[in-house]
Amino acid sequence: MEEIYSNKFFMQVLSKPEVSGRIDKWAIEMGEHEIHYAPRTAVKGRIMADFMVEFICAAPPAPVVEEVPNIVMRELFTDGALSSDGAGACLILIGPDGEEHTYALRFEFPASNNEAEYEALLSGLRMAEKMGIKYLKVSVDSQLVVNQMNGMFEARDPAMQNYLALAEEMANKFERFSIT
Structure with a gap:
């Protein structure tokens, strides 16, 4: 039964146009398995350029x-x-x-x-x-x-x-x- 639920869940997530809705559903689904989703923070281009200048x-x-x-x-x-x-x-x-x-x-x-x-x-x-x-x-x-x-x-x-x-x-x- 869980396998059917997972397939329905994946189909629902992949067919939704809202990206944030998909991410929320993935976070809920992964939470059941003690996997927690943390969104990646944006890395601005200037920070990467500064890093490269500093080290390379x-x-x-x-x-x-x-x-x-x-x-x-x-x-x-x-x-x-x-x-x-x-x-x-x-x-x-x-x-x-x-x-x-x-x-x-x-x-x-x-x-x-x-x-x-x-x-x-x-x-x-x-x-x-x-x-x-x-x-x-x-x-x-x-x-x-x-x-x-x-x-x-x-x-x-x-x-x-x-x-x-x-x-x-x-x-x-x-x-x-x-x-x-």
Whole structure:
């Protein structure tokens, strides 16, 4: 008899158009067998993105080295991000031989997402300068940072003006510099 009841129950559940009604009936049916249904909470896309930034630095595309006679450009990839745990950055520096140097940074101060992007860029520029690199091609994950550095966008916020001034000052230390 229980088998017939179960078949009727399944047919009724599957034919109902209301999803919540189906879930309620499944919860009642499973409750008889000491199985309790708990709905899955929504995971917002931003939380997943923050998790990935925090634990995984995405590998950059294959290195593209600009070759000008006797000049070999090094490539720097930066990504700064803000999460509920704070701000951080991922830096990947690729040499002319394809050797990668990967760094993950956590900032110990409050920062907005744009500030984190600038901090990532500045950290990468400092690292490249200390390594004695003279020719640098930078790829940044922020359109705002790139467009402010290229003069396409104006920095209106005082904090962004300070970051822009620091980044331009650091960029001028390289003999050849490009940012995308």
